[in-house]
Amino acid sequence: MVLSLIESARNVERRSVEDILFKARECRGLNLEEVACLLNIEDEEQLNLLYETAKYVKNRVYGKRVVLFAPLYTSNECTNNCLYCGFRRDNKELHRKTLTKEEIINEAKEIEGQGHKRILLICGEDPQKTNVKHITSSMELIYKNTNIKRINVETAPMKVEEYRQLKEAGIGTYVIFQETYNREVYKKMHPVGLKSDYDYRITAIDRAFEAGIDDVGVGALLGLYDYKYEVLNLLTHCMSFEKKYGVGPHTISVPRLRPALGWGLKEIPYPVCDSDFKKIISIYRLAVPYTGIILSTRESPELRDELLSLGVSQISAGSKTNPGGYKENDQKADQFEVSDHRSLSKVLATICDKGYIPSFCTACYRRCRTGEAFMEYAKEGEIHEFCQPNAILTFKENLLDYGDQSLNKLGSELIEKALEEIQDDKMKELVKEKLIEIEKGKRDIYF
Numbered sequence: 001m002v003l004s005l006i007e008s009a010r011n012v013e014r015r016s017v018e019d020i021l022f023k024a025r026e027c028r029g030l031n032l033e034e035v036a037c038l039l040n041i042e043d044e045e046q047l048n049l050l051y052e053t054a055k056y057v058k059n060r061v062y063g064k065r066v067v068l069f070a071p072l073y074t075s076n077e078c079t080n081n082c083l084y085c086g087f088r089r090d091n092k093e094l095h096r097k098t099l100t101k102e103e104i105i106n107e108a109k110e111i112e113g114q115g116h117k118r119i120l121l122i123c124g125e126d127p128q129k130t131n132v133k134h135i136t137s138s139m140e141l142i143y144k145n146t147n148i149k150r151i152n153v154e155t156a157p158m159k160v161e162e163y164r165q166l167k168e169a170g171i172g173t174y175v176i177f178q179e180t181y182n183r184e185v186y187k188k189m190h191p192v193g194l195k196s197d198y199d200y201r202i203t204a205i206d207r208a209f210e211a212g213i214d215d216v217g218v219g220a221l222l223g224l225y226d227y228k229y230e231v232l233n234l235l236t237h238c239m240s241f242e243k244k245y246g247v248g249p250h251t252i253s254v255p256r257l258r259p260a261l262g263w264g265l266k267e268i269p270y271p272v273c274d275s276d277f278k279k280i281i282s283i284y285r286l287a288v289p290y291t292g293i294i295l296s297t298r299e300s301p302e303l304r305d306e307l308l309s310l311g312v313s314q315i316s317a318g319s320k321t322n323p324g325g326y327k328e329n330d331q332k333a334d335q336f337e338v339s340d341h342r343s344l345s346k347v348l349a350t351i352c353d354k355g356y357i358p359s360f361c362t363a364c365y366r367r368c369r370t371g372e373a374f375m376e377y378a379k380e381g382e383i384h385e386f387c388q389p390n391a392i393l394t395f396k397e398n399l400l401d402y403g404d405q406s407l408n409k410l411g412s413e414l415i416e417k418a419l420e421e422i423q424d425d426k427m428k429e430l431v432k433e434k435l436i437e438i439e440k441g442k443r444d445i446y447f
């Protein structure tokens with residue numbers, strides 16, 4: 001079905017593309033036929049129109065906020081052999097490590113010490129070492145010993161009962177990438193191990209919902225197969241679970257395949273150039289305007305900064321992709337090569353320079369604005385109402401606790417501007433009062 005959609009959209013009239021982009025400005029999403037038409041855009045003028053529309057939608061739904069997080073790798077031990085991954089079983093060059101309890105706490109404290117409040121917990125798949133018990137006890141240790149307020153978790157597919165345990169441990173978003181939606185490519189890339197079961201992976205989100213997790217993130221690893229096929233299939237997947245459970249994806253990640261030490265490939269099978277990458281992000285923004293788009297440090301600083309305007313709403317910063325990396329960086333233990341090596345404070349300064357406001361907010365999850373409740377209010381474009389004030393408050397706390405003099409100056413000017421943009425006078429006054437409370441030392445204030 002997806003192939004015929006791509007085929008029939010190939011010679012679509014210029015006028016139709018313009019009509020689709022006009023419709024996209026309503027921020028109500030696009031259907032698959034419309035997405036297929038946009039994926040076929042090659043003409044520069046139309047590409048620019050696509051980018052302009054994505055900027056408009058991003059600004060209308062998300063405003064100027066950019067949410068920040070850091071990954072925490074608890075283990076690089078893995079029984080799978082995914083050809084594209086540095087953690088794969090046959091990579092004998094990799095320094096293997098599963099963090100001890102103490103090391104997990106230390107890593108989380110290092111991340112917290114940068115100013116983060118949100119972690120993405122990740123590990124390889126090893127039924128003995130990285131099972132659900134390892135994950136839930138890691139979560140418990142972090143919540144108990146640090147001020148990290150939200151732990152999102154990216155794991156291998158699990159049973160319903162195991163997802164229930166993640167839910168009880170206080171999971172934020174459950175993240176799982178299908179990697180590729182092409183069954184043949186999937187088989188080739190995942191030759192052995194538990195991950196070689198395509199169907200068990202694609203149904204993981206159903207089991208997570210069954211266990212009561214209503215906040216999920218998806219993604220395709222761009223570069224394994226034709227990106228048009230992947231984007232359309234990923235959106236089909238999202239539509240299917242949205243139809244069943246009334247909740248679409250909270251986030252879509254856009255990892256672009258990068259070489260890794262000891263990977264099993266000679267080259268990237270379907271490289272995605274920067275221009276196509278920008279197109280993909282813009283199209284996701286229009287197709288699912290209420291879904292956050294996550295960009296990792298796989299991409300260069302310049303490109304990451306540019307993509308903020310096109311639709312990216314969450315970025316990792318100051319990241320290490322090996323277990324123990326925040327304390328001691330061992331590059332022979334990395335999952336992939338990082339391109340953006342800037343510290344969190346450097347990234348914050350650039351975000352401010354570009355007029356965006358960094359957010360360390362974790363309020364929705366703590367106020368139970370997740371799943372259907374979140375979607376309802378996100379789809380109405382009401383994210384601004386709480387999110388802009390929460391971004392201002394959490395950034396203020398970050399500046400006071402972690403900012404140096406120059407970041408403080410830059411951030412304070414930005415906060416002044418962002419305050420003026422709050423339309424509701426009552427809310428504006430309330431935020432001003434809360435800012436004074438923060439200056440006096442109060443913390444963890446949010447709406």
Ligand code: SF4
Nearest residue numbers: 078082085087088124
């Ligand atoms: S992608 Fe995940 S499952 Fe595959 S080898 Fe890497 S860590 Fe293991």
